[in-house]
Every structure is written in structure tokens, then in C-alpha cells.
Amino acid sequence: LYYHRENLSEDRFKSVWSKRRPIVVKGTEHYFQSRWTPQSFALQFGETVCEIENCESGEIKKEKLANFFSMFGEKMTPHRPSLKLKDWPPKDRFKDLFPILHQDFEAAVPVPAYTTSRGVMNLAAHFPATLVAPDIGNDLYDYSGPKMYIALGSVFDDQHSGSTRLHLDLSDAVNILMWASRTADDRPGSALWHIFAKEDAPDIRKFLRTIPGDSGRLIGDPIHDQSTYLTKSSLDQLYSRFGVRPYIIRQFVGDAVFIPAGCAHQVCNLADCIKIASDFVSPESVPICKSLSQEFRIQRLTQGWPADVIPFEHMLYNTWIS
Numbered sequence: 189l190y191y192h193r194e195n196l197s198e199d200r201f202k203s204v205w206s207k208r209r210p211i212v213v214k215g216t217e218h219y220f221q222s223r224w225t226p227q228s229f230a231l232q233f234g235e236t237v238c239e240i241e242n243c244e245s246g247e248i249k250k251e252k253l254a255n256f257f258s259m260f261g262e263k264m265t266p267h268r269p270s271l272k273l274k275d276w277p278p279k280d281r282f283k284d285l286f287p288i289l290h291q292d293f294e295a296a297v298p299v300p301a302y303t304t305s306r307g308v309m310n311l312a313a314h315f316p317a318t319l320v321a322p323d324i325g326n327d328l329y330d331y332s333g334p335k336m337y338i339a340l341g342s343v344f345d346d347q348h349s350g351s352t353r354l355h356l357d358l359s360d361a362v363n364i365l366m367w368a369s370r371t372a373d374d375r376p377g378s379a380l381w382h383i384f385a386k387e388d389a390p391d392i393r394k395f396l397r398t399i400p401g402d403s404g405r406l407i408g409d410p411i412h413d414q415s416t417y418l419t420k421s422s423l424d425q426l427y428s429r430f431g432v433r434p435y436i437i438r439q440f441v442g443d444a445v446f447i448p449a450g451c452a453h454q455v456c457n458l459a460d461c462i463k464i465a466s467d468f469v470s471p472e473s474v475p476i477c478k479s480l481s482q483e484f485r486i487q488r489l490t491q492g493w494p495a496d497v498i499p500f501e502h503m504l505y506n507t508w509i510s
Contacts, residue, residue: 190211190213208386243350273338275335276335282335353414357450358477362466380437381435
């Protein structure tokens, strides 16, 4: 479902969001005022040292952001690695580190009643000011605000592993492409999304467990492991064996992609991209988030992840009393 930012009212969003399908909202770039470019970030934060991950090998190295951003806009070659800076900032709240950008985001993001830190329909935003907000990352409910996802381009084929491997989130999410490099033939850059309906998750898990050479998949959840990117041939096999096809989205600058909780998805940046994304919990997603919290708890015990900080029920309680 595609909408333009100025034509998407809260009532219209509510009616289509209840169908639990991804939504693309175009035209958000006209609502942002700040500069979200590699040059701007390099100028302001170039001396900051962050962990940069190789999208293919998973290897992580510490690098100054000036060096990382200097590669943006360069011609893609077989020898240039696909690197990414994910979840930036990793620990600080976005509004504390980037107050101006945070204000810019909250003023521009579509459906603010659902997607901002003050949104009345965002259940994760109802924690009392005296409490530390909970994380809505994997299985922790902490509304720390938006995060940035910044990565060099990759290639969608059978030899590469995209930019973000297949996974699903405990919460709803909105992801906006803020900047993208031009392609080799001078066309606008984009990101390629594959988003699956929630009801397809059981068949996807069955398929992932059959991939040769991954005995570790017998332990834990093969989607929550976030270790697989479905290549073109893998997607063809998934369809031929289980009849499962994803929604395919080409995200261009200014496009906001809404992903419902529980929908497995993966991303391949077809150009160098700067994105901002934020989790939220909509009333329509409460039953799904509740069941997913149990899934993540089992995965946490299997993989030794940290214990829950604030349970899902606590979030609902604070929403009720607010």
C-alpha cells in the first residue's frame, strides 16, 4: 500500500494498519529541515570512533566516522566491502546525542500519534517521566527513540548477503531513507526490501532449517538468529516449496516504510544509504507483541541473551494508568 505523506490521515492509517501489511509513505523528504548527508555527519562527528560491521563476514572493527563516511558516494567496485554502522547511537538516546535531528524527525515522521515519543497511540511512549523508558529492541521494552542505520551499498544476487539479514521485530517500526548515493548510470539510489506476512513465518522457519551446512539452526529460532539473507535463488526455492512470496519494496529517498510487528524482513541497500528508523507499539499490534514477547523469551534462554528489563505487561500497565 502506497500513500503520500500529505494524504495519509490518522484515521486512514488506522484502517489500513489493522490489515497487518507493510505501508510505504512517500514525500517525507519535504518535511525535514536538517541536513542528513555523509558530509554533514563527517563534519560533526568525524572524530567519533564507532563499531563498523562487514555485512558479508560479520567482522566488526572500530573506525573513525570520518573514514567511514569518506567512502560514501564512491563508485561501487567488487573490491569495496559492504560496511554498515547500525543502531547509531548504540547506547545514548537519540534525542540526547542529536537533539536537533530528533526534533526534525518527530516533526516530519508520518502519523506522529503512532510514531513519536509523545504519540498517544504509541503504547511504548506512556512510561512515567520518573522511570527509565523500556527498550523495544529484541525482547526489551525501552523506548529510547529512533536509531540511524547507515551502510554502503551491496548487490542483490546469489553471492552477497544484503545489508540487513532476515529477522523480525517485537514491535512495529517505521524506516525512512534520508540520503542515498546515485547509481553508476546516475539514477536515484534505493534500498530493496523483502517483507513477509506474519502468517508466513512458520513456513519460512521450515525452509531455513533445511539450508545445508547450518546444523546450528536446530537450536533456537532460525529467524531470530538473524544469520540468513535470502538471495534471489533462495527466494525462488521458498516460493516453489512453500508458496511463500514477500512484499517487494524499492525504497527511495523520502520513503517511509512501515513494518508491522512480527513480519520477517530483510534489506539490501542498492546504493550507499542513510536511514533513520523508530520502533513503536500500536494498539492494533498488542496481541502479536504479546505472543512475540514469549518467543523472544524462549530465544533469550536458548542463546543466553540478557534478561527482560521491563516486561510487556508493565508497558500495558503504564499505558492504562496514563
